Amino acid sequence: xxxxxxxxxYKIIEKKQPVAFWCNPISGHNTLxxxxxxxxxxxxxxxxxxxxxAVDDSQLPKDRxxxxxxxxxxxxxxxxxxxxxxxxxxxCASSPRLAGELNTGELFFGEGSRLTVL
Amino acid sequence: EDQVTQSPEALRLQEGESSSxxxxxxxxxxxxxxxxxxxxxxxxxFLFTLYSAGEEKEKERLKxxxxxxxxxxxxxxPKPEDSAxxxxxxxxxxxxxxxxxxxxxTVTVRA
Numbered sequence: 001x002x003x004x005x006x007x008x009x010y011k012i013i014e015k016k017q018p019v020a021f022w023c024n025p026i027s028g029h030n031t032l033x034x035x036x037x038x039x040x041x042x043x044x045x046x047x048x049x050x051x052x053x054a055v056d057d058s059q060l061p062k063d064r065x066x067x068x069x070x071x072x073x074x075x076x077x078x079x080x081x082x083x084x085x086x087x088x089x090x091x092c093a094s095s096p097r098l099a100g101e102l103n104t105g106e107l108f109f110g111e112g113s114r115l116t117v118l
Numbered sequence: 119e120d121q122v123t124q125s126p127e128a129l130r131l132q133e134g135e136s137s138s139x140x141x142x143x144x145x146x147x148x149x150x151x152x153x154x155x156x157x158x159x160x161x162x163x164f165l166f167t168l169y170s171a172g173e174e175k176e177k178e179r180l181k182x183x184x185x186x187x188x189x190x191x192x193x194x195x196p197k198p199e200d201s202a203x204x205x206x207x208x209x210x211x212x213x214x215x216x217x218x219x220x221x222x223x224t225v226t227v228r229a
Contacts, residue, residue: 004161031215040221040222041221041222042122042205042207042219042220042221042222043162043205043217043219044219045216045217048215048216056213056215056216091161091162093161095215104150104167105149105150105152105167105209105215105217106152106164106167107162107164107217108164109161109162109163110161111159111160111161112159112160112161
């Protein structure tokens with residue numbers, strides 16, 4: 001079974017340029033997450049989708065970040081314009097939507113997209 | 119706000135030298151505590167979920183335990199392939215799809 005696929009793996013851009021990251025979750029996983037991971041830190045949630053609906057975007061800096069999940073499958077995370085402080089790894093994860101005790105909380109992560117803003 | 123503190127930040131072990139990693143947490147109504155392993159350049163990989171104090175889970179040389187305030191990940195007779203960053207995360211009952219992660223402990227096992 002294919003895992004979570006992210007692209008690009010690496011991206012280097014000048015500040016104020018736009019950038020977009022793409023994620024294809026595991027087939028059948030309704031829930032999709034975007035996490036931000038700074039060097040030496042744990043992942044921090046940016047946004048969570050249930051199918052095509054963004055159900056938790058409270059941590060997404062909406063002035064420059066946007067995300068979409070059209071048709072409830074693939075997702076794109078965009079930054080425009082990028083700032084120096086946006087340099088980090090952007091992780092996508094997915095999980096099946098299971099009710100109650102069946103929800104083990106296990107997330108399946110992609111390998112991440114490493115962004116460097118110069 | 120949920121808080122997770124992991125210690126030590128880094129741990130260097132000789133092959134076969136057992137040790138423990140600590141994860142202290144503060145959460146309003148714990149639903150679950152999770153351990154993940156992260157290799158350099160990769161995304162985190164799920165290891166265990168613990169739900170209640172006293173619970174233990176094992177996988178190969180790893181054993182996770184849980185109390186009301188902290189969790190330990192014990193590594194018994196580690197091998198170089200156990201070298202990785204180990205992340206702890208908590209999930210609150212009030213938001214059972216959000217994980218709050220600690221900064222991790224980077225373990226290096228020398229042959």
